[in-house]
Amino acid sequence: MKIKTFHREPELQYNYYGAANIANYGMTHLINLMGANITYVETGVAGGSSLSYIVQRCENIKSAYGIDHFKAFKDEFNTPKLNFSDNQGKGLYASAKKRILSSGEKDKVTLILEHTDVALNYFDDNSIDFLFLDHYLNEKDVAESCDNWYNKVRVGGYFAGHDWPYKGVYQEVFKFRKRNNITSPLSIFGAEWVWKKEGNI
16 A cells, blocks of 8 residues: 655645635535544545645544545546546646645645555545545446445445536436435535435445
């Protein structure tokens, strides 16, 4: 497992990250009302803006894990499809690192520099308080992510994600809920979606 922590890295000049264009900004109140010592996990870190934003806004987050392999990928949800190179991935990692080090909360953050299929094994079942999925690139990714990650969230925790307006996202989420008889209320705000987990599948 490729792990990157920032305890020994020097802090950069503090930068307060605003909510504009932040993927998870609608989750802030919900996380803040969850109580102390929250374990937050976000897949698809990209440039690190949403991860840095959420650790600044939610002081109750004890540990924040960001998962991204920062390698070449094709985003099939965009029109036209977006192709990112390995060099662009390295640029995203550099941006993420800079944002984390200037967030004022660097000691809370751990990056797992692996594909989500590998990073999944880092977490025990029922170990995550709040999961925010934002790495999927096509319908197959969405379906597999829901199946593979759901039991990693504790009962009473929250299962959430981004990119709801894409048909390939909301259709697969609906299918997952129906297939597993999930009736917990689904909340949708902008491109974000979330529900409270009531049981394992």
